[in-house]
Amino acid sequence: TITPTGYLKDSGKKIADRLNGYTYGWVGSDNGSSRDRGTDILEEVKKYTFNHMQNSFSNKSWEIELPNGEYNVTISAGDPSYKDSYYKIAAENTLVVDFNAEAPGNTQYWAVNTKTVSVTDGKLTISNAEGSDNNKINYIEITPASGESLCSRANLNDDTVVNDLDKNILLQNIFSTTPNPSRADINGDGIVNILDYSFLMTHLGDTCSP
Secondary structure, three states: OOOOOOOOOOOOEEEEOOOOOEEEEOOOOOOOOOOOOOOOOHHHHHHHHHEEEEOOOOOOOEEEHHHHHEEEEEEEEEEEOOOOEEEEEOOOEEEEEEEEEEOOOOOOEEEEEEEEEEOOOOEEEEEOOOOOOOOEEEEEEEEEEOOOOOOHOOOOOOOOOOOOOHHHHHHHHOOOEEOOOOOOOOOOOEEHHHHHHHHHHHHHOOOOOO
């Protein structure tokens, strides 16, 4: 399946560095429950593919490492072939999707919703909310809520371009810790380390919007 432009592929693997600048995946073990219902329309791929979160008596959650802060999180849940679920999916324990596909008279297969959540531990967690049944997640969209782009977080000297000058600033502060870890602590976990370096290198060469 071709991954749509602007999205990262998740095929149900355990959380790890995906070598694309991000660390994300399923908590504890591989999910092993990815599905592709098949479509020739590229724009529809993200709705026709999904990961089970609750099959075989399991209760799976998903995480991605992010700098601490406020994020707008959009979640799509659904299955084009079945309406056999009560979708209740949370981000950082905030209910994002609440949709009963089994409700009498329902004609919809998908639900999409956005909520603003706070990341305080360096990772965004997506989980099954209480009362959910047979959750299936299609895709997630994550954007900073503050208006500060991810690029600007890596632009440590505020010259609009992420380059070797920013990398040098980070390396000069490597392993510095709280109470003053400096702006080079991009993910806000209290220490400047390889996680911050990896984040910066992902955006090396990017030009940040004003």
